[in-house]
Amino acid sequence: MALILIVDDRATNREFLVTLLGYSGHRLLEAADGAEALQIAHAEKPDLIITDILMPHMDGFEFVGRLRRDPVISATRVIFYTGNYAAHESEALALRCGAIRILSKPCEPQAILSAVHDALESGGGYEPRPLPEHFDRDHLYLVTEKLSTKVSENEQLTELCETAERFVDDVSHEFRTPLTVIQGYCAALNDGLAGPVNSQQQEFLHIVLDRTRDLAQMVDDLLDSSKLRAGSLRVDRREHDVESILAPVRVTLDAKAMANRVRFHEEIEPGVPHVFADAEKAGRVILNLVINAIKFSPEGGDVTLSVRAGESGDIRFSVSDHGPGIAAENLSLIFERFKQVGDQRRSSTNGFGLGLSIVKELVALNLGRVDVHSEVGKGSTFSFTLPIMDWESILSRFIENNAGGVDSDNSISILRVVPKRGVPDDIRSLIVCSSLPRDLVLEIAADDSFLVLGLSSDPVQWVQRLRQPGSYPGQDAIEFDLETIGSWAYPAELEAARAVILENLQEAQHA
Amino acid sequence: MRNKVLIVDDDRAIAELTAMWLNNSGWESVIAGDGGSGLAAAARHRPEVIVLDIRMPDFDGFEFHRRLKENRELAAIPVIFLTANVHESARSQAMSSGAAAFLRKPYLPDQLLQTVSSALRQAQKSGECP
Known part of the structure; x- marks a missing residue:
């Protein structure tokens, strides 16, 4: 009977060896990483250590290297038991740090038992000797090799993703x-255009046209979905009036409503403020929501799109139907990709179930929120918001939408960008805080207040971009100095940060 | 006299369809099936507007557009890209190289007609007061 220490970062692997060797009457110790293993080995002085090679923080070679340098345990017998063991170099390295055996995962239980038996029987144990001269260097070489393999694998994956996206x-293109x-x-x-059409022919043509539109919509959905997945959908947010968002989609909506014999109404509050949005994406959201509502409406039913000013710097677009409604327990499911809630699926022509997941993401790109209210048997109202064209509310939306942070360090820093000499007097002060997208910044920069707001993990790089010719309307290039105003943890100190931003904005406006 | 539009598209069915809509609302259409014959047709017919596909067998619509702009006599003709290409970069490349508009296939007839006539109006306006 011997005392054996098992070192492996995976609990299931340790469990296997513990069980197997426990049956043979050995006493077992376990460690999940190199550091823990060194402590246990030093305290318990096991007769044998069986260790994995590929482990986080400290790999098997480094662990055994350190073991050999601790005089108390330097003579401990070691078996490597590893799945990533293949290369000739790692075999050489294993033997040079005095491993008795190298077992490859998976390994027959009998082979493990006999290796352990041999190791324990082998005379007076391992004769401690200093590690070979170049052990550390060779170890480093091996790790670097491994790393470069991983890097090239990673590059291949990236390439594969790009190919897949190009394929979509x-x-x-081929479908369109x-x-x-x-x-x-x-x-x-x-x-x-090709001569008179009788009423039945016209009816048939309407059916073909309607279904063709559905197909075109599905192609768009697939494409958007793939781009959203890849994060490669670009946003072009600008100031728009509500009409310029609705106009391009109205023809399609009217035709769809007519084809399904549903009445489609618009209720647009007069004088609603302009919004700050990517109009095409906002249009796609309206298209998706209204077409959904039409599909789930009974013949002769009503679907209403209403647009009104919301509570806090928002415009709210709501789409209501009198369809079957959605049960409360299903409401959280409907925004998931490829999800269609069972009882909702009335026919075989409802598409992939991509619509609402796209809606949610497109709305988020437009700094808005999606809401749904529904009552079974009465109908549903889907609504979403867009920020009004006012930098204060845009900033708030942006910060809220990025809760959790675009930046790895989750902080907001605010820097004042002070233009250098030679800049027109009316460009007084600009503020950059940590990755508002460039389009938003330029939008605000073009505003009369001459302020730049940005959220960026690297404001310096960011300002360099502003220095490029043409980044400021009517200017070749502007030279700036950066002055740090403050830095806040995000989101804990959000309110404090917001207060400082607003204060600076007002100051600059009144200056 | 009818205004002339040149349609450059290698897909015959789409070119003829586009021509049909435009002819029906008072235009006179000329069709070219690739970039090379498109440039020749532009020089011969001097159209008021060009409707241009991107993917074509000899050279693409961007190259066509570049060569058109190089020709001083043809450079002022407004060009409308009409393409099934959905790359976001296609639109920005077209617009930044001075296209009058960018329409995606499949298009709605009204969309096409409005775009073409507004391109014509724009060109006439800038022609009056250079």
Whole structure:
């Protein structure tokens, strides 16, 4: 009977050896990493150590290297038991730090038992001797090799992801071309461009057109979804009036409502302020929500899109239907990718279930929020917000939407950017705080207040971008000095940060 | 006299469809099936507007647009990109190289007609007061 220490970062691997060797009557100790193993070995002086090689923080070679340098335990017998053991170099290194055996995972229980038996029987144990001269250097070499393999694997993966994304782009291109032809020629027939159409032919054409639109919508959804996944969907947020968001989608919505025999109404509050949004993406959200509402409405039902000023610097777009409604327990599921709630699925033509997950993400890109209220048997109201064109509310939305932080260190720093000489007097003071996107910053920079607000993990790099010609309207390039105003932990000190930002904004405006 | 529009698209069915909508609302359409014959047609017919595809067999729409801009006599003709290309970069590349508009396939007839006539109006306006 011997005392054996098992070192492996995976509990299941340790458990296997403990069980196996426990049956043979040995006493077992366990350690989950090199540091713990060294402590236990020093205190318990095991007869044998069985260790993994690839472990976080300290690998098997470094662990055994340190073991050999501790006079109390330097003679301990060692067996490497590892799955990542293949290379010739690592075998050489293992033997040079005095391992008796190297076992590859997975290994037959019998082979493990006999290796342990041999190791324990082998005479007076391991003869301690100093580690070979180049042990550390060779170890480092091995680790570097391993790392570079990982890096190139990583590069291959990145390339693969890019290929996949390009593939989706290509597929969408290939789908769009025939869709254009089908949709276009049906519309031409329907408009009588090829001669008179009787009412039944017209009815059939409407059906074809309706389904073709659905197909086009699905192609768009797939593409958006893939881009959202890859984080490569670009946003172009600007000032827009509500009409310029609605106009491009209205034709499609009216046609869809007509095809499904649903009445579609718009209730737009007169004089609603302008919004700050990517109009195309906001349009896609409205399209998705209204078409969903139409699909789930009974024939002759009403779907209403209302637009009104919301509570705090928001415009709220709401889409209401009198469809079957959604049970409370399902409300949290509907925004998930490829999810369709069972009883909602009335027909086989509802698409992939991508719509609402896209809605949620597109709204987030537009610094807004999605809400849903629904009552089974009465209907549903989906609504989303867009910030109004006012930098104070845009900043608040941006910070709220990035709760958890874009920055790894979760802090907001605010720097005053002081223009150097030679800059027109009206460009007084700019403020940069930590990765508001560039478009937002330039938008605000173009505002009369001549203020720049940015959230960036690296404000210096950020300001360098502003220095590039053309980044400031009407200027070739502007030279700035940076002056730090403060830095706050995020989100704990959010309120304090916000107060300072606003104070500085007001000051600069009144100056 | 009818205003002339040149449609450069290698997909015959789409080119003819586009021509049909435009002819139906008072335009006179000329069709070219690749970049090279498109440039030749532009020089011969002097269209008021060009509707341009991106993917074409000989050279792409961006290259077509670049060559058109190099020709002083044709440079002022407004160009509308009409493409199934969905790369976000395609739109920005087109717009930054001076395109009048960027339309995605599949398009709605009204969208097409509005875009083409507003491109014509824009060009006429800037032609009057250079």
